[in-house]
Amino acid sequence: MKLHLKLLLIVFLLAGTRVQAQNKTPKLVVGIMVDQMRYDYLFRYYNQYxxxxxxxxxxxxxxxxxxHYNYVPTATGPGHASVYTGTTPANHGIIGNSWYVRAKKRSINCVEDSTVKTVGSASLEGSNSPQQLLATTIGDQLRLASNWRSKVVSVSVKNRGAILPAGRAGNAAYWFEYKTGNFITSNYYMDKLPGWVKKFNDQKLSDKFLAQDWKPLKPINQYRESANDDTPYERILTGKKKPTFPYEFSKLSKIYAKRGHQYRLVSGSPYGNTLVRSMGMAAIDNEKLGQGNETDMLALSFSSTDIAGHAYGPHSVEIEDIYLRLDREIAQLIKHLDKKVGKGNYVMFLTADHAVLNVPQYLKDNKIPGNYAPLGIYFSKLNEYLVKKYGVGKWVLSPGYQIFLNRKLIAERNISLEKMQADVARFLLQFEGIYKTYTANDLHRNNYTHGIAAIMQKGYNQKRSGDVFIALNPSWLPVGRVTKRSVRGTSHGSPYTYDTHVPVIFYGANIKKGTTVRKVTITDIAPTLAMMLNLQLPSAATGQPIHELFD
Ligand SMILES: [Zn+2]
Known part of the structure; x- marks a missing residue:
C-alpha cells in the first residue's frame, strides 16, 4: 500500500512537470530582422532610446x-535564409541576393519564380516564392510538428525579407509593392488576399506618408552621435540639392511619380518601418497569432534601415533618426503583444541580416583605413588578359565577388578549368585592394577551419557558386569605378566584422536576463529556438543552441 502511494505520488509529480513544461512553451515566436543593423547601434544611440x-x-x-555572420556574402537574401534555417549558403543554397545560373544564361533573383503570380495586384512584383531555398526553416519545423496547425506569417518591405523567413511551408508572406505602396503576396501562398490585408491596403497609409514630410524627431543639434546633417558622404535624393532634412515628400513625390517611383520614398524612410510594424500588428489581430493552442510564428523584417543605410551611412543624422523611430515601433509592438498574446506567452528574437561598412571616404578622411576597389576596371583588364592568353572569347560570364567563367567555352577549347580558375585568381591578386582570391577548386577540395577561407567556404555551394572568389582589404568597398557618386553612401557583403557583427537578442517567455561575450553565430538562433520549442532541428541546421539560455 505504502509503495503504491509512493508510485502514485511519483506518477502525479511526473504528470505535473509534464503539464508545466507544456504550459511553458511559448504561444508565439516573433522574429525581428533589422536590415543592416550594426551591433553598435544598440549602444551608440542607447541614451536616446x-x-x-x-x-x-x-x-x-x-x-x-x-x-557574427560566419559566411560571405553578408547580404540580405543569404542573411534571412541563414537565420531561419540555422545554416549557411553552402547548405541552404541562397548564395546571394542574386546569382548567375549557367543553365539559364542569366542571373536570377534569390526569390524569383516565374511559375507563380502576384496576388493583390496586376503587376509582376509578386512573381516570387522560396523555391530556391533548399533547407527547412524554424517555421517549417513548427508547421510539421503541429500537423500544420501552427501558423507562420511573415511581413517585410523587401520580398526576400518576407519570403525566406517564412520558409517553404509558411502560411503567408507579404511584401511591399513599389508600384502601388500596398502589401502583396503570390499564389505560392494563396489565391486571394485575406479581407484584413485588403482592408489594411485600403487605408492607403503609403499615400498618407507621402503627404507628410520626413522631419527629424528632435532638434537637429541634438543628434550628437552623428556627423553634420550635410556631409559629402551621403547620397543626394533626386530633386534635392543637399542630403539634409527636411525630406519634403509632398514635393519630392511629384518628381518621383513621373517615373512611378514615389513609393520608394516611403521604403527608404522611417515610414517603411511603420508600415511593417502596423502590418505585423494587424496580422497578430486578424490571424489570431499566439492566441490558439499551437505555437505560431510572426516574422518581421524592417528593410528601410538598409535602404536608407546604403544612401546615408552609419554616421548620418538620417540613420540616427531612423533608429530612434524604430525604437518606438518596437515599443509599440511589444505593448501590442503584451496585450494580445500576453507577457510571458511569446518569445522574441531580434537580429540583423548583415551589418555595414562606414562610408570608406569618411574613414579615410579621419585617418582610418578605408578605400574603394574599382572592380569594373580590374575585370576589363582580366578580360584582356584572358583573350591574350586563351584566344578570343567571352571567358567571364558574370563578374563580381564570385566570378562565373564560361565553362562551356573552356571545355570546347580543351582548356583545364582548374588551370583557368587558378590563372584568374593569380591575375586578380596584383590589383590594389584585392587581398585574397580563392578558386572553386580550393573551396571544394580543402576543409578550412579558420579565417576568411573558412568564411568563404561556408558561403560556397558546389552546384550554384562561381569559379573564383575575391576578398578585398578590410574597409575597402567594391565599386565599378571611383566616381563622385561612388564615394557617397556605403555597402556590405564582406567577411569583416563591420559586416558580420550584429545584435542577437532574445526576449520574453522563459528568457533570463543576461549577456554572453562568447562568440556565437547567427546560425545558432534557429537551433536555440528549436530547443526552446521542443522541435526537430531545421533540416540542414549547423548552428548550436546558445547554451547560456538553458543553463
Ligand atoms: Zn539586408
Whole structure:
C-alpha cells in the first residue's frame, strides 16, 4: 500500500512537470530582422532610446554581444535564409541576393519564380516564392510538428525579407509593392488576399506618408552621435540639392511619380518601418497569432534601415533618426503583444541580416583605413588578359565577388578549368585592394577551419557558386569605378566584422536576463529556438543552441 502511494505520488509529480513544461512553451515566436543593423547601434544611440523599445529588450532580455555572420556574402537574401534555417549558403543554397545560373544564361533573383503570380495586384512584383531555398526553416519545423496547425506569417518591405523567413511551408508572406505602396503576396501562398490585408491596403497609409514630410524627431543639434546633417558622404535624393532634412515628400513625390517611383520614398524612410510594424500588428489581430493552442510564428523584417543605410551611412543624422523611430515601433509592438498574446506567452528574437561598412571616404578622411576597389576596371583588364592568353572569347560570364567563367567555352577549347580558375585568381591578386582570391577548386577540395577561407567556404555551394572568389582589404568597398557618386553612401557583403557583427537578442517567455561575450553565430538562433520549442532541428541546421539560455 505504502509503495503504491509512493508510485502514485511519483506518477502525479511526473504528470505535473509534464503539464508545466507544456504550459511553458511559448504561444508565439516573433522574429525581428533589422536590415543592416550594426551591433553598435544598440549602444551608440542607447541614451536616446526610450524605456520600452531596445532598452527593454536589453534590460529584460538576453544579449549575445559577440554574434557574427560566419559566411560571405553578408547580404540580405543569404542573411534571412541563414537565420531561419540555422545554416549557411553552402547548405541552404541562397548564395546571394542574386546569382548567375549557367543553365539559364542569366542571373536570377534569390526569390524569383516565374511559375507563380502576384496576388493583390496586376503587376509582376509578386512573381516570387522560396523555391530556391533548399533547407527547412524554424517555421517549417513548427508547421510539421503541429500537423500544420501552427501558423507562420511573415511581413517585410523587401520580398526576400518576407519570403525566406517564412520558409517553404509558411502560411503567408507579404511584401511591399513599389508600384502601388500596398502589401502583396503570390499564389505560392494563396489565391486571394485575406479581407484584413485588403482592408489594411485600403487605408492607403503609403499615400498618407507621402503627404507628410520626413522631419527629424528632435532638434537637429541634438543628434550628437552623428556627423553634420550635410556631409559629402551621403547620397543626394533626386530633386534635392543637399542630403539634409527636411525630406519634403509632398514635393519630392511629384518628381518621383513621373517615373512611378514615389513609393520608394516611403521604403527608404522611417515610414517603411511603420508600415511593417502596423502590418505585423494587424496580422497578430486578424490571424489570431499566439492566441490558439499551437505555437505560431510572426516574422518581421524592417528593410528601410538598409535602404536608407546604403544612401546615408552609419554616421548620418538620417540613420540616427531612423533608429530612434524604430525604437518606438518596437515599443509599440511589444505593448501590442503584451496585450494580445500576453507577457510571458511569446518569445522574441531580434537580429540583423548583415551589418555595414562606414562610408570608406569618411574613414579615410579621419585617418582610418578605408578605400574603394574599382572592380569594373580590374575585370576589363582580366578580360584582356584572358583573350591574350586563351584566344578570343567571352571567358567571364558574370563578374563580381564570385566570378562565373564560361565553362562551356573552356571545355570546347580543351582548356583545364582548374588551370583557368587558378590563372584568374593569380591575375586578380596584383590589383590594389584585392587581398585574397580563392578558386572553386580550393573551396571544394580543402576543409578550412579558420579565417576568411573558412568564411568563404561556408558561403560556397558546389552546384550554384562561381569559379573564383575575391576578398578585398578590410574597409575597402567594391565599386565599378571611383566616381563622385561612388564615394557617397556605403555597402556590405564582406567577411569583416563591420559586416558580420550584429545584435542577437532574445526576449520574453522563459528568457533570463543576461549577456554572453562568447562568440556565437547567427546560425545558432534557429537551433536555440528549436530547443526552446521542443522541435526537430531545421533540416540542414549547423548552428548550436546558445547554451547560456538553458543553463
Ligand atoms: Zn539586408
Amino acid at each position: 526610450g524605456n520600452d523599445g531596445f532598452k527593454k529588450l536589453l534590460g529584460q532580455g538576453f544579449l549575445a554581444k559577440n554574434a
